[in-house]
Amino acid sequence: MKAKVSENEIYREATRRGLRLVTRGDKLEVTPKNRLTPEFEAALREHKTELLALLEVSSRDLENYYTAGLHIADQILSGEFDSADSSTVENLFVKLRDFADPQCQRAIARLAFNQTNPNENK
Numbered sequence: 001m002k003a004k005v006s007e008n009e010i011y012r013e014a015t016r017r018g019l020r021l022v023t024r025g026d027k028l029e030v031t032p033k034n035r036l037t038p039e040f041e042a043a044l045r046e047h048k049t050e051l052l053a054l055l056e057v058s059s060r061d062l063e064n065y066y067t068a069g070l071h072i073a074d075q076i077l078s079g080e081f082d083s084a085d086s087s088t089v090e091n092l093f094v095k096l097r098d099f100a101d102p103q104c105q106r107a108i109a110r111l112a113f114n115q116t117n118p119n120e121n122k
Contacts, residue, residue, distance in 0.1 A: 005043065005047070006050075007047050007050035007051050007053075007054045008054065010043055010044065010047050010050075010051060011051065011054060013040070013043075014030070014040075014044070017035055017040065018032075018035055019031070019032070019035055019036065020032075021044075021051060021055060022055070023052055023055045023056065023059075026052065028044060028048050028051055028052060028055075030044060066099070066101075069095060069096060069099050069101070069104055070099075070101065070103060070104065072092065072095060072096065072107070073096060073099075073101070073103045073104045073106070073107035074103070074107075076092065076096075076107035076110055076111060077103070077106060077107050077110060081111070081114075082114055084114075086115070089111050089114070089115060092107075092111055093108060093111060096108050
């Protein structure tokens with residue numbers, strides 16, 4: 001008798017195999033197909049509904065993460081963090097450094113400027 005495998009375990013195994021799982025409506029797209037074995041394809045089909053739900057939640061969480069980052073960038077650009085201590089500034093850098101969005105990059109530039117020119121924006 002086989003043990004029950006969760007959708008999280010299936011997703012981790014897909015990642016380990018170098019597979020990318022993407023939702024397309026009610027379909028689960030898997031790329032690259034040449035890395036997909038018949039056995040693993042069967043496991044994906046068996047857990048399709050759960051995987052689609054997992055990917056939807058992950059997508060929403062990622063969207064919320066980026067929305068929060070853009071909000072923080074807005075606050076920085078409006079001057080709300082001009083007097084922030086170095087620890088706060090470092091935390092803001094960490095939060096925004098991986099965002100490729102131009103607004104976030106401008107916010108990082110403002111933080112850096114404020115660190116090197118502490119009396120300019122006060």
